Amino acid sequence: MDFASLGYDAFMYYFEKRGLEKLRSELLSGVNGNVLELGPGTGINLQYYNRNIIESLTYIDIKFKPSLEEKAKKICPSVTLIQGDAEKLPFADKTFDSVVFTLVFCSVINPRIGLEEVKRVLKDDGKIYFMEHVEPHKGWMKPVFNKINPAWHSFSGGCNLNRNTFTEFEKAGIEAVLIGKKFNDIFIAGVGIKKMSRD
Secondary structure (H helix, E strand, O other), X not given: OOHHHHHHHHHHHHHHXXXXXXXXXXXXXXXXXXXXXXXXXXXXXXXXXXXXXXXXEEXXXXXXXXXXXXXXXXXXXXXXXXXXEOOEOOOOOOOEEEEEEEOOOOOOOOHHHHHHHHHHHEEEEEEEEEEEEOOOOOOOHHHHHHHHHHHHHHHHOOOOOOOOHHHHHHHOOEEEEEEEEEOOOOEEEEEEEEOOOOO
């Protein structure tokens, strides 16, 4: 039994039932074509994919949870699991129609490099589907999150509570639009496209 996965799912249960489930459903129903998902974790996004419009599914992560491949094959028989890093994706330019990541870039060491890699492997007419938790921008939570972040970072295996991932999209050449926010705007979700060169 994979106790680490069970522990993560138990921790996230409250957030999922109080809003993230609905947000994932709204976000991921349009994922299509050749799909790349970064950091799939326990495979929670699988239940929100429309299997009828997905041609292939590629997972990339530093380490995979046991039984993830078997779980994913029920949705997409052509699933491929590749060990790798978001900052150095082992794919050719313009490979994927859809790139998905949810609650991943809080732990990517250099998020801008990671997002530039996402942009590189995305087709010109492709879309990025994302959900992340970000630094609170108001009230008492902002200083508290910043204060506890060093301890949380060590405890959680690299997660940062005070990332402002959304601002990195613009710097990486991605035009992103939010479709929803939850829990005092700590969780955000949206869709991004490549900014095309005017040259």
